[in-house]
Amino acid sequence: MKLFVISPAHFFKGEAALINQLFEAGMPVLHLRKENPNPRQYAGLISAVDERYHHRIALHQFHELTTEFPAIKRLHYPERMRNKLTQPFKNKEFTRSTSIHNLNDLNGVQGFAYTFYGPVFDSLSKPGYQTRLAGDFKVPVQENTAQLIALGGVDGDKIESLKQMGFKGAAVLGALWNDKEQALANFDKIKTACSS
Structure with missing residues (x-):
């Protein structure tokens, strides 16, 4: 099972160092998504991440930064975009x-390698953001090749x-x-579950 990590919504001290540690621990892809960032702050975080990992970063904002960071070849288009x-x-x-x-939108996402869908479980990062899926949910048959990636409440146990x-x-x-102090341990548990 493929594994993606989405950055926290807000910048924090030591973020680049922790991102580098997660990449070293095997993080395949980091989706860089921030609430109300400015382009220089966003670019500053990318600059602080070891350049050998830039090809594993997906930009949710400021796609034009790929000219400044040419190793970045992943672009995310939120629903509104x-x-x-x-x-x-x-x-x-x-x-x-x-x-x-909304799963009704699934077959309308032509030209994308994958799409996030959620919340599949009650969100861990957004209190009150709850799933609407039944316990016996199965991914519907798709007419396109965009892989469906679960988002919302995902941890190693799920x-x-x-x-x-x-x-x-x-x-x-x-x-x-x-819990940033447990981020590496939690990542390792999730990575192990995805690969087993």
Whole structure:
């Protein structure tokens, strides 16, 4: 099962160092998403991450920073950004992802490698953001090739359930960042569950 990590919504002291440690521990992809960032602060965090890991960063904002950081070849299009797209992608050098919040939108995400969907479980990072899925949920048959990645309330104990539901991957946020001192240990547990 594929594993994705989404950054916390707010910058924090020591963030780049922890991101580097997570990459060293095997983090495959970091989705860099911040609430109300400015471009220089966002770029500053990227600069502080070891350049050998830049190819594993997906930008949720400021896609134009790929000119400053040419190793970054992953772009994420949140739902509102995706809905404004008027023509298909021509540049094939980027891996593109998106997000959906309604399964009826699943077959409308053409041109994306994968899409996050959630909350699959009650969110760990957003109190009150609860799942609407039934306990016997199964991923529906898709008409396109965008892999469906589970988001929301994902931790190491829920990976097996996600596999049984038919998700192709898991995206984690609160399970790592809610307790930063345990982030590496929690990541290792999730990574092990995804690979078993």
